[in-house]
Amino acid sequence: MKKQVELIIYGAEIICASCVNLPSSKDTFEWLEAAISRKYPNQPVTMRLIDIYNPPEEESVKRFAEKVIEEDMFYPVVTLEGKIVGEGNPRLKTIYAELEKYGYLPVNEGL
Structure with a gap:
């Protein structure tokens, strides 16, 4: 694993x-938390669940939460390192592919 990433669910x-x-x-x-921990054991992902109607004061998170509301996005909206990787009904395959771009290795590929 190259870098521990942050996955945010809005x-x-x-x-x-x-x-x-x-x-x-x-x-x-x-x-997502269960699926990712099974597929990438011992490769931690920081995961956060953000309420779009009551976001924390962190400016970038607050701005994105407002964007979800203003643009009528289908939520939950899943971002990985700031990139949207799922909206409404996120697909594991898409999220896994993004994690692997950061060096995460699936359990079946020998850690």
């Missing part, structure tokens, strides 16, 4: 109106 308690049959932001966060 969402809300209320499910996105266009995402009614999809998991909540919290459920998506927990699902």
Whole structure:
């Protein structure tokens, strides 16, 4: 692993109106956390769940949370190192491919 990355899930308690049959932001966060830790054991990823309606004061995070609301993005919106890698119903394959660009190695490729 070259660099520990930060994965941020932007969402809300209320499910996105266009995402009614999809998991909540919290459920998506927990699902991603479990999937990533299984696929990349002993390769930590910093993960944060941000409430878009009550973001922390951290300026970049607050700005992006506002953008999710203003642009009516489907949430949860998943970013990896600031790049959007999923929206509404994120795909593991896409997130895994991005992690591997940072040097993360899947468990089946011999750590």
